[in-house]
Amino acid sequence: MTTLLEAKSLTKRYGQTIALESVDFQVQDGITGLLGPNGAGKSTAIKLFLGLLKPTSGSAEVLGERPYESLGVRARLGYMPEHDCLPTAITASEFLTHMVQVSGIPPAQARTRSADILRHVGLEEERYRPIGQYSTGMKQRVKLAQSLAHDPVVVLLDEPTAGLDPGGREEMLQLIRRTGHDFGISIILSSHLMGDVESTCDRIIVLEGGHVTEDGAVAQFTRETETLLIDVDANPEELIAALANRGVTAVVDGVSLAVQLVDEEQYDAIRDSLVETNSRLRRLSPRRHQLTDIFRGEH
Secondary structure: OOEEEEEEEEEEEEOOEEEEEEEEEEEEOOEEEEEOOOOOOHHHHHHHHHOOOOOOEEEEEEOOEOOOOOOHHHHHEEEEOOOOOOOOOOEHHHHHHHHHHHOOOOHHHHHHHHHHHHHHOOOOOOOOOEHHHOOHHHHHHHHHHHHOOOOOOEEEEEOOOOOOOHHHHHHHHHHHHHHHHHHOOEEEEEEOOHHHHHHHOOEEEEEEOOEEEEEEEHHHHOOEEEEEEEEEOOOHHHHHHHHHHOOOOEEEEOOEEEEEOOOOHHHHHHHHHHHHOOOOEEEEEEEEOOHHHHHHOOO
16 A cells, blocks of 8 residues: 555644644555544645645645645646635536646647536536536536546545535545545545445545544444344333343344344344244344444443
8 A cells, every 4th residue: 555645743833723643644645535524624624735825833744745844746746725716707518627737738638628528527517608607516526526637646625525425425425435436536625424425435534623433444334243133013011021041141222132242152042032033124234333433432
């Protein structure tokens, strides 16, 4: 795995306000989620890696270089800002062609590359309309397209689903997954929405109050536990009693019964109890952690 971004004792203060305090983490190949509530320091971290800010102390490195000291490494980065920043009077084709040319590609090749990227983000049919006529979802796609214009090594996306309805959010996340997996571009997805990170990212870095509180593979936080959930259509009390007679303790957990697994023989006891009580089984499965459990301290 290649280390793309690295924070080393990274601190950023705005006067008396501490945005990041001595944080350490690495970002490697793949899709990494930067998760945390608003004000956690996510946008500050992104701007430090882009070289738009200088650290108060420590360092933010991109491919081993400090972008606020070296202009060259900034060309390896793409950036999709959260705020609305697009020109409204020109078409998406004109805007993206310009952005590609700015990266040093000749005009004829820039037009071809612009068309290819707009096709990738699903704007092929709309590329000649003024951006001011676009919906929020279409504007988000233009912002994603411009972040890919110069074929970056890694793209930093700041709240890419902001302002989108559930359908539009899922379409954007699918597009991000396709960009990362099919095109081999590494992505940093900054979001306060745990569902976005859980469904899209390979790894996760959690920021809270300017500190890193979690760092690891998403699967590490959504692994199966040793708790078995049982859903039946009716008479859960009878099933609890039947299980107890066989030495298995079941407790009500929402609409389910939860059994702490100790050994494989408990499955036989569960089967026999279901038959004895004539319970109609709807679900029998291990509980999985969700990213929300990180903030409940249940991992």
